[in-house]
Amino acid sequence: MKAHDGMYIDGGWRPATGPDVIEVVNPADEQVIGRVPAGTAEDVDIAVRAARAALPAWAATAPADRAARLTALRDVLVTRAEEVAETVTAELGSPLKFSQNVHAAVPVAVAGSYAELAATYAFEEKAGNSTVYHEPIGVVAAITPWNYPLHQIVAKVAPALAAGCTVVLKPAEDTPLVAQLFAEAVHEAGVPAGVFNLVTGLGPVAGQALAGHPDVDLVSFTGSTAVGRQIGATAGAAVKKVALELGGKSANVILPSADLAKAVNVGVANVMSNSGQTCSAWTRMLVHREQYDEAVELAATAAAKYGDRIGPVVNAKQQARVRSYIEKGVAEGARLVAGGPESPCEQGYFVSPTVFADVTPDMTIAQEEIFGPVLSILRYEDEEDALRIANGTVYGLAGAVWAGDEAEAVAFARRLETGQVDINGGRFNPLAPFGGYKQSGVGRELGSHGLAEYLQTKSLQF
């Protein structure tokens, strides 16, 4: 795999200030596929200064000019889609088809949506005797995880650029190659020097330096709740705006009137895709007691069909973590009906698609985010019981409701404490705001709500 040995700062690839490197490993075969520099606080500082210097001119561009650059960026992502897919498959391990259809395709849709929004958004409005201007918030620190590595970058950088902000990105250490490819795409799209900057490096070093940098105006973070809490505290102390997209433990609620087989099969596919490494995955399936046994059998059959086709999880640590959750599920009395803790392959960080039945709401596997291909099926007595179970975690990122009648599903969904609900298998919409209730986060990404995160208002009274 192609890897730059520098950082993309101020419009070019410049050498890192320190000697440290990160080895990028293919999780399917455990081979090193590239090396990138591990940035230091000094690299971060250089990048933030470049972003600060580029801010006044970029913030002053007409929205139509920013829209043109975003359209060009979208077009480069289309041209280089195959390269994106191959890179994500190599460093994340997802099957190539999934990389093509999701990891490469969704960023094109999101970049395109912000090209359009930049051109059409009301950056100026009237309110009584005032004119309200929506101005860029300034220099943005973007810190992203590895699970949808390009999507998470584009979901921050595209709206930031549309708003007129400049950016320093610190991508996940496991997936820096697609971030470098993205920097190339930004360059090819003709985005001016310093508007977008990339510092590869480790979370506790480069990430922490970036999140705490005094000259950053907004920190936008996607990742674990533990790190997000720390970043939120640092930003709060500095009176800095922060956006946090954190963990999830979403419920897939199957009401008795639903098409059970469809709801179960789509639910299993949702959890197993990307090897379960999806923050919004419906990892808890809630089924009425009278349909419970049938649902468990359907889910076990569906999961068994996947085998190792789902691809590995991202690294050895994640594999060990997921397997220990599976062991905990068994130890706490849940019933294993598919998969288990043993790895299905000798090489690579694989985990068997796993389904647990007889899971109760208080069990660890029903409360904590596992971030692997593990589904828990819970039994409910009636609708009120289902609602209590669905809302009974610290998270509230996503969810699903299935019912024979759409209105019935909507009525239930309105009572869920969560940011997104798919009704009877509703499709992903890149314009819909994405983000969490409760400890799943602060703020929203995507669409016009995602753009608003990067803006602040100035009111002029007449």
Ligand code: NAP
């Ligand atoms: P993570 O450890 O929190 O890492 C996320 C990013 O933060 C990485 O770039 C990481 O660098 C960096 N980081 C780590 N420690 C840091 C620190 N002290 N200061 C600043 N930055 C730091 O998360 P992960 O385990 O890699 O990713 C999976 C998590 O992301 C899951 O919990 C998942 O639910 C969540 N997620 C949430 C959403 C959402 O939209 N709500 C979307 C996707 C994923 P390194 O790579 O070097 O560790």
Ligand code: MG
């Ligand atoms: Mg990490």
